[in-house]
Amino acid sequence: MATAHSQTLRISSLSSSSSLSLSSKLPLSSAFSVSFRSSRRAARPLVVFVSAGLDAKPTVLVAEKLGEAGLKLLKEFANVDCSYNLSPEELCTKISLCDALIVRSGTKVTREVFESSAGRLKVVGRAGVGIDNVDLAAATEHGCLVVNAPTANTVAAAEHGIALLAAMARNVAQADASVKAGKWQRNKYVGVSLVGKTLAVMGFGKVGSEVARRAKGLGMNVIAHDPYAPADRARAIGVELVGFDEAIATADFISLHMPLTPATNKMLNDETFAKMKKGVRIVNVARGGVIDEDALVRALDSGIVAQAALDVFTVEPPAKDSKLIMHEQVTATPHLGASTMEAQEGVAIEIAEAVVGALKGELASTAVNAPMVPSEVLTELQPYVDLAEKLGRLAVQLVAGGSGVKTVKVTYASARAPDDLDTRVLRAMITKGLIEPISSVFVNLVNADFTAKQRGIRITEERIILDGSPESPVEFVQVQIANVESRFASAISDSGEIKVEGKVKDGIPHLTKVGSFDVDVSLEGSIILCRQVDQPGMIGKVGSVLGQENVNVSFMSVGRIAPRKQAVMAIGVDEQPSKDTLKKIGEIPAVEEFVFLKL
Ligand SMILES: NC(=O)C1=CN([C@@H]2O[C@H](COP(=O)(O)OP(=O)(O)OC[C@H]3O[C@@H](n4cnc5c(N)ncnc54)[C@H](O)[C@@H]3O)[C@@H](O)[C@H]2O)C=CC1
Numbered sequence: 152m153a154t155a156h157s158q159t160l161r162i163s164s165l166s167s168s169s170s171l172s173l174s175s176k177l178p179l180s181s182a183f184s185v186s187f188r189s190s191r192r193a194a195r196p197l198v199v200f201v202s203a204g205l206d207a208k209p210t211v212l213v214a215e216k217l218g219e220a221g222l223k224l225l226k227e228f229a230n231v232d233c234s235y236n237l238s239p240e241e242l243c244t245k246i247s248l249c250d251a252l253i254v255r256s257g258t259k260v261t262r263e264v265f266e267s268s269a270g271r272l273k274v275v276g277r278a279g280v281g282i283d284n285v286d287l288a289a290a291t292e293h294g295c296l297v298v299n300a301p302t303a304n305t306v307a308a309a310e311h312g313i314a315l316l317a318a319m320a321r322n323v324a325q326a327d328a329s330v331k332a333g334k335w336q337r338n339k340y341v342g343v344s345l346v347g348k349t350l351a352v353m354g355f356g357k358v359g360s361e362v363a364r365r366a367k368g369l370g371m372n373v374i375a376h377d378p379y380a381p382a383d384r385a386r387a388i389g390v391e392l393v394g395f396d397e398a399i400a401t402a403d404f405i406s407l408h409m410p411l412t413p414a415t416n417k418m419l420n421d422e423t424f425a426k427m428k429k430g431v432r433i434v435n436v437a438r439g440g441v442i443d444e445d446a447l448v449r450a451l452d453s454g455i456v457a458q459a460a461l462d463v464f465t466v467e468p469p470a471k472d473s474k475l476i477m478h479e480q481v482t483a484t485p486h487l488g489a490s491t492m493e494a495q496e497g498v499a500i501e502i503a504e505a506v507v508g509a510l511k512g513e514l515a516s517t518a519v520n521a522p523m524v525p526s527e528v529l530t531e532l533q534p535y536v537d538l539a540e541k542l543g544r545l546a547v548q549l550v551a552g553g554s555g556v557k558t559v560k561v562t563y564a565s566a567r568a569p570d571d572l573d574t575r576v577l578r579a580m581i582t583k584g585l586i587e588p589i590s591s592v593f594v595n596l597v598n599a600d601f602t603a604k605q606r607g608i609r610i611t612e613e614r615i616i617l618d619g620s621p622e623s624p625v626e627f628v629q630v631q632i633a634n635v636e637s638r639f640a641s642a643i644s645d646s647g648e649i650k651v652e653g654k655v656k657d658g659i660p661h662l663t664k665v666g667s668f669d670v671d672v673s674l675e676g677s678i679i680l681c682r683q684v685d686q687p688g689m690i691g692k693v694g695s696v697l698g699q700e701n702v703n704v705s706f707m708s709v710g711r712i713a714p715r716k717q718a719v720m721a722i723g724v725d726e727q728p729s730k731d732t733l734k735k736i737g738e739i740p741a742v743e744e745f746v747f748l749k750l
């Protein structure tokens with residue numbers, strides 16, 4: 152085993168004013184490198200969502216009606232299959248041929264859909280806000296990104312809420328039906344006024360706050376309940392945030408605007424109806440599931456609830472003989488909240504852009520099941536993303552047998568303040584590099600943590616804080632795998648782990664350390680690592696063996712512990728050498744061990 156030697160401090164290649172706080176623990180050896188030709192760098196998507204090898208146009212299945220402008224955008228980039236009203240079985244059959252799926256609220260994207268896709272489905276686009284019809288856990292487990300269109304239908308939903316509020320208060324729907332039936336019932340349809348009444352907005356997000364703003368304009372006194380909404384945002388539009396019980400006990404009208412989650416499921420039920428002011432009126436343009444519909448029928452029958460105006464139902468469409476729908480005091484619309492011409496065009500564009508971006512490997516800012524990393528941060532991290540994946544790939548290929556990886560430590564050396572460096576993307580890409588070479592799983596930012604956990608791989612992260620100016624986000628990244636044997640003994644560091652370290656130079660990832668040896672080779676193509684007794688002519692010998700088989704050498708670098716002692720040579724090659732060629736390298740007398748690693 153090579154012993155650490157700090158005679159040549161390559162630390163000088165860190166920014167000149169840097170000091171490495173753990174330098175005493177990170178032994179250094181000398182290295183020199185020979186560049187045979189300038190390196191090429193292919194453009195790569197930042198975070199790959201689409202299965203590797205997808206050269207043809209991707210296929211997008213649009214399972215519900217989408218605005219023309221969105222379809223046009225999709226067609227510029229992908230084959231678009233518009234198939235509406237698919238049965239669950241038909242969807243499962245089709246999905247294995249699709250890279251992306253776009254739905255609205257009418258399609259259930261279940262675990263079976265992800266399983267049936269057999270790994271091809273990489274993006275689900277929800278052309279709207281609520282993602283309760285998508286099995287997010289299953290999507291994440293399958294590495295499928297879910298994106299939504301959270302802003303384009305806000306006003307439409309708010310306007311529909313206000314339309315239902317006013318229509319309910321003045322019996323518009325019931326009176327209309329009565330007139331059309333030939334009746335003239337002016338006394339029967341006397342309504343109630345909105346002005347001066349208290350409206351409780353439940354869920355003070357995008358839609359809720361727009362409803363509140365409009366209701367204020369109608370002269371209503373507006374209160375709101377939302378455990379997560381900032382009080383100053385409410386105050387800014389003259390709305391008081393109150394507790395749940397106070398909201399429902401005070402309100403003359405209640406308008407629901409929270410998402411359907413396990414916490415909001417059947418939030419309005421027998422118990423909560425009992426706490427309401429007698430004669431309260433309820434509007435629901437959120438989700439049917441937030442109300443226990445049987446309890447609402449009881450509350451309507453007993454007069455606790457005077458009227459309800461509902462756009463959404465637990466089961467859509469509801470049963471034709473549903474007591475709730477047939478109730479005289481209920482106004483119902485068929486989930487029309489987002490259905491304006493304007494909102495549908497907007498939503499279609501918003502979702503098409505997000506899906507196309509994701510298929511291109513960009514991270515959508517509307518990603519629902521992936522970490523939100525601002526695009527400027529992603530752009531800056533791009534070369535480090537590449538470095539991270541390749542270090543993971545190298546490290547795992549150095550493990551004897553490739554398996555048994557359980558404990559991985561990643562160290563980032565950076566002069567940035569800890570909260571100024573978002574390492575989630577880097578960690579995900581190291582995980583991708585560690586897992587993909589030894590399995591058939593496709594790993595991406597969406598499923599990286601899940602996949603690592605499922606395989607019992609514990610990845611810990613550590614920071615080395617450097618002094619100096621934090622121009623580049625990361626000075627170097629180190630990946631260590633503990634408690635494993637290596638196919639290349641020299642990759643084991645003094646502390647007993649497989650260790651590889653790399654940095655980004657001029658935008659290109661480089662391998663800078665293997666075990667205790669310093670090397671310097673750009674991470675492109677593939678790499679041969681050789682341990683040898685340092686002596687003149689070694690580069691020539693190995694180079695000529697490779698040359699005989701026309702294997703192009705892009706870089707060579709030798710790291711040694713001392714002149715004429717053991718050295719590790721890293722050779723970057725464009726093509727994979729044949730077994731015979733590798734054997735010949737192994738037969739060079741001074742070569743003690745070698746390994747071929749694919750990037
Ligand atoms: N009927 C329709 O066509 C439409 C329905 N929607 C529904 O409206 C919902 C809200 O949409 P946005 O306002 O755009 O979403 P949003 O995410 O901006 O707002 C939701 C708000 O609900 C709050 N919330 C979460 N849990 C809560 C709880 N237990 N109690 C009270 N508030 C809670 C959140 O803090 C958030 O402020 C969507 O989730 C969707 O289900 C949205 C658009 C159209």
Ligand SMILES: O=C(O)C(=O)COP(=O)(O)O
Pocket residue numbers: 255256257278279280281282304486487488489490
């Ligand atoms: O955006 C939402 O959450 C909606 O409920 C709208 O649903 P839709 O797209 O009209 O089926």
